[in-house]
Amino acid sequence: MAINITMPALSPTMEEGTLAKWLVKPGDTISSGDVIAEIETDKATMEVEAVDEGTIAKILVDAGTEGVKVNSVIAVLAEEGEDPDEVEAPKDAGGSLKKEESSKKEEAAQTKAPEQEDKPAPKSEKPESDSAKKSVSSELGSTPMKLADVGDGGDRIKASPLARRLAKLRGIDLSNLKGSGPKGRIVKKDVESAKAGQAAASTAAGAPASPDGLILPQVLDDRVYAPDTYELKPLDGMRKTVAKRLTQSFMQVPHFPLNVDIKLDKLLAARAGINEAAPEGVKISVNDMLIKASALALIAEPDCNASFTDKGIAYHKSAHISVAVAIDGGLITPVIFNAEKKGLATIAAEMKDLASRARERKLKPQEYSGGTFSISNLGMFGIKSFGSIINQPEGIILSVGAGEKRPVVNEKNEIVPATVMTVTLSCDHRVIGGAEGARWLQAFKRYVESPESMLL
Numbered sequence: 001m002a003i004n005i006t007m008p009a010l011s012p013t014m015e016e017g018t019l020a021k022w023l024v025k026p027g028d029t030i031s032s033g034d035v036i037a038e039i040e041t042d043k044a045t046m047e048v049e050a051v052d053e054g055t056i057a058k059i060l061v062d063a064g065t066e067g068v069k070v071n072s073v074i075a076v077l078a079e080e081g082e083d084p085d086e087v088e089a090p091k092d093a094g095g096s097l098k099k100e101e102s103s104k105k106e107e108a109a110q111t112k113a114p115e116q117e118d119k120p121a122p123k124s125e126k127p128e129s130d131s132a133k134k135s136v137s138s139e140l141g142s143t144p145m146k147l148a149d150v151g152d153g154g155d156r157i158k159a160s161p162l163a164r165r166l167a168k169l170r171g172i173d174l175s176n177l178k179g180s181g182p183k184g185r186i187v188k189k190d191v192e193s194a195k196a197g198q199a200a201a202s203t204a205a206g207a208p209a210s211p212d213g214l215i216l217p218q219v220l221d222d223r224v225y226a227p228d229t230y231e232l233k234p235l236d237g238m239r240k241t242v243a244k245r246l247t248q249s250f251m252q253v254p255h256f257p258l259n260v261d262i263k264l265d266k267l268l269a270a271r272a273g274i275n276e277a278a279p280e281g282v283k284i285s286v287n288d289m290l291i292k293a294s295a296l297a298l299i300a301e302p303d304c305n306a307s308f309t310d311k312g313i314a315y316h317k318s319a320h321i322s323v324a325v326a327i328d329g330g331l332i333t334p335v336i337f338n339a340e341k342k343g344l345a346t347i348a349a350e351m352k353d354l355a356s357r358a359r360e361r362k363l364k365p366q367e368y369s370g371g372t373f374s375i376s377n378l379g380m381f382g383i384k385s386f387g388s389i390i391n392q393p394e395g396i397i398l399s400v401g402a403g404e405k406r407p408v409v410n411e412k413n414e415i416v417p418a419t420v421m422t423v424t425l426s427c428d429h430r431v432i433g434g435a436e437g438a439r440w441l442q443a444f445k446r447y448v449e450s451p452e453s454m455l456l
Contacts, residue, residue: 002087003052005075007061007068010039010046011365017041018066018237019074027084028056030077037074042241043332043368044361052077057084066237159186166191170219238330249392253308254429257387258437262445264403264419270451274344286403287323287377288348292454293447294375294398295319295339297440304440305372307393308430314393322371322391323351325358332358333391335371379403385422395431396440399424 007017018040024030030050037048057078061068068074078084157174159167163186167174172194179186220232235243267289274284298305298319307314319340322333334354336347357363374391379402388399403421410416423444427437447454 002057002082003054003077003079004073004090005036005050005077007070007072007074008039008048009070010041011043011369014041014070014365016067016069019061019063019068020045022059022063024056026056026059030054030056040237040361041365042237043365044363046364050077052079054079054082055084057082057087058089060089157186158184160188162188163191170194236329238332242330245392246389250389253390253392255387255390255426256429256434256437257424257426258434258441259385259422259424260441260445261406261420261422262448263408264421264448267448267451268403268419278345282345282348284344284348285351286379287375287400288344288351289451289454290377290398290400290448291321291323291336291339291347291351291375292342292344293444293451294373295321295336296447296454297443298373299340300443301436301440303436304396304427304432306395306431307372308395308428309393313431316372318372320370320372322368322374322394323354324374324376324388325355327359327361332363332368333371333374334358334363334368337370374398375400379421385424387424387426390426390428395428396437397426398444399426 007019010017019037020040021038022036023038024034024036030036031053032050034050035047036050036056039046039048054077056075058076059074060076061072061074073090076087076089078087158179158181159174160181164174166172166188167177170191172191174186174191177186177190177194178184180190181187264286267286271284271286271289275282278284296319302315305316305319307316318338321336321339323336324331324333334351336342336350336354339347342350354363354367358368371391371394374388374394374397376388376397377400378386379400382402384404385401386399388397390397401422401424403419405417406420407415408418408420423441425437425441427434432440
């Protein structure tokens with residue numbers, strides 16, 4: 001009996017991905033554990049191994065296909081003794097109909113019986129085909145939006161239900177469109193090809209809200225940006241995910257910032273001494289020492305090593321430090337697990353490896369999830385101070401500014417130069433109060449200004 005090869009879920013939050021490359025072809029014999037394909041998720045490109053053995057009978061999803069749903073059938077495997085040529089593809093191959101085929105079926109369903117289009121549908125008649133509903137829900141979300149107004153009586157605009165939904169989403173004024181359907185009916189493609197001046201006045205005023213409560217991106221309006229004045233680059237999976245998660249965090253998490261100035265002179269001197277004494281190939285960065293100091297501060301102030309969850313506040317037993325790494329097309333936060341127990345050389349080696357593979361999009365999901373605290377350092381760009389958006393489900397994130405020479409007053413009330421950096425702690429007020437956050441910063445400052453205390 002033929003075996004279906006399905007799109008794997010490569011992370012807990014993965015819903016779809018891009019089938020980047022096939023490493024096998026029909027007729028190839030494979031064994032369990034063989035690498036058969038490469039899948040692009042929102043964060044990384046990962047290899048997919050075969051679970052069963054047999055002969056590749058059919059490949060149902062071409063390389064380069066985007067938006068392939070998890071658990072949809074992407075290929076069929078013939079078992080031993082089975083003729084690959086006689087294997088039939090399952091009806092739900094690829095997870096759903098292709099967009100082009102789906103659109104044609106939607107329009108066919110909506111333009112059928114045009115002579116009855118102006119008559120209200122009987123109560124027992126469904127206003128849309130199932131395929132149209134699927135297409136609409138894929139763009140509008142799981143909760144249907146209201147239809148665009150088409151007026152009534154002699155001024156009524158002839159438009160298909162799908163066209164009205166898309167017009168509502170995109171802020172398109174149907175009265176300015178010319179329909180290409182039967183008897184001039186406005187159909188989906190007419191809304192999609194709407195030109196300058198055809199958007200409703202409300203479009204430029206703001207973006208509509210999506211069913212899940214997020215604000216949808218601004219609709220491109222040719223009255224604001226002429227088509228020849230910009231180059232449009234479609235969003236990739238990472239950009240979409242980053243935009244969604246950070247919007248959710250900023251809207252749903254009550255952030256508040258705390259900032260403090262920290263003297264770096266002793267830490268810089270300690271770093272220089274450590275690197276001078278370190279074996280060849282070991283080089284400790286300031287960021288490595290800040291990771292260690294953050295982890296120790298979390299253990300010293302365990303109330304801050306916490307996450308807000310649907311079942312209560314989760315207080316974590318170890319400090320897992322997520323470190324923001326800028327990569328082409330977005331950012332990713334690889335995690336140094338149990339950082340409080342690791343030496344600086346170990347942290348430096350792990351961070352170098354994780355950052356390198358992050359830029360190549362080769363990290364595994366378990367390497368960039370599961371953090372309890374985040375640190376983002378823009379000091380190398382000369383940024384003096386900034387505030388970061390919390391990386392849910394973590395409760396706090398530390399923003400590190402540049403170390404710079406500043407005049408400070410010493411214990412003798414003398415003004416002397418010192419290397420000082422400003423850090424900002426963004427806290428989830430549902431989990432961490434101002435006093436708890438302040439105590440964490442005091443502990444962090446103590447470790448940074450007296451780096452020898454990290455050895456105790």
